[in-house]
Amino acid sequence: MAPTFTPIAESGLGLDPAGLLAAMEPFVAQRLTPTDPLWTAEVARKSAKTRKQLRKRRWLGWLGRGKHRDQTRIEAEYDNAWARKNLAPYEMEPRPSAGAAWQYGDTVMFATSAAGSRARLLVLMRAIASLAPRSVLEVGCGNGLNLLTLACRFPEIRFAGVELTEGGFAVGRAVQEDAELPDVLRRFSPEPPADLSAHRGVDFHRGSAGALPFADGAFDLVYSSLALEQMEQLRPQALGEMARVAARHTVMLEPFWDCNDQGLRRDYLLTRDHFRGRIDDLPSYGLDPILVTDDLPGEIWLQPCLVVSRKRAAAA
Secondary structure (H helix, E strand, O other): OOOOOOOOOOOOOOHHHHHHHHHHHHHHEEEEOOHHHHHHHHHHHHHHHHHHHHHHHHHHHHOOOOOOHHHHHHHHHHHHHHHHHOOHOOOOOOOOOOOOEEEEOEEEEEEOOHHHHHHHHHHHHHHHHHHHOEEEEEEEEOHHHHHHHHHOOOOOOOEEEOOOOOOHHHHHHHHHOOOOOOOHHHHHHHOOOOOOOOHHHHHHEEEOOOOOOOOOEEEEEEEOOOHHHOOOOHHHHHHHHHHHEEEEEEEEEEHHHOOOOOHHHHHHHHHHOOOOOOOEEEHHHOOOEEEEEEOOEOOOOOEEEEEEEOOOOOOO
């Protein structure tokens, strides 16, 4: 059964497109129109490059020489990336001079990845405020950006995170050595922090989403944000583990296949071995979607989808 998609303004989260675009604004290099030659040229360039990569992947696969991006390759790739960039990309000044191609409805722009990170962080803040959990786990928490900021926004909630890479884990733990949330993260937060020292209480763990080191129902809410996209080869295990340790809800901000099954986005997911889970797969894990929306900003090659699910009670 196809999911019903809800416009973000009707989601009950107190969000609308104008608010999400405002969250992105400090990291937008240039706004354009969909007919601007700069924009159409970039879309054509990215589409041609992705089609070429996909043809190469299929050819090498037919020859038996294609290499998939398994968890070992992904860990090495992101370990270096997290360690290298630290918190520098989240500085709100100066405004960037260049960026990737982003689209939100009829609004098109060149922006840095931090623009999307800040919009998604705002979505997470509103989802947490709506669901009112006492404990929250982030699966694939990267450098801890979300957790560190969320902990200071909601100091009454217990936060924990699991990250595969040493590079990401080390950045998050290093930030916790500061008595107060660093200024770069205070300013990056789309809503004001309530306690600048609460980031020190986040419980970071190194590990795999396929084997979470927690008891059944350990957290009221379990979420992921563009993390499952890198876990296609262990998708059943990761989804099963998220459902297992969730007591009440899960929130997934992920490129579900339902939102990326055409054109450039489909080709990109196939080329990169990205997440191909479908929303209607979730009930098989005991997760019943209660809110689904793709009314979110996305890079032209990857559309995130917000899926809020309720954990189904176990049969007696």
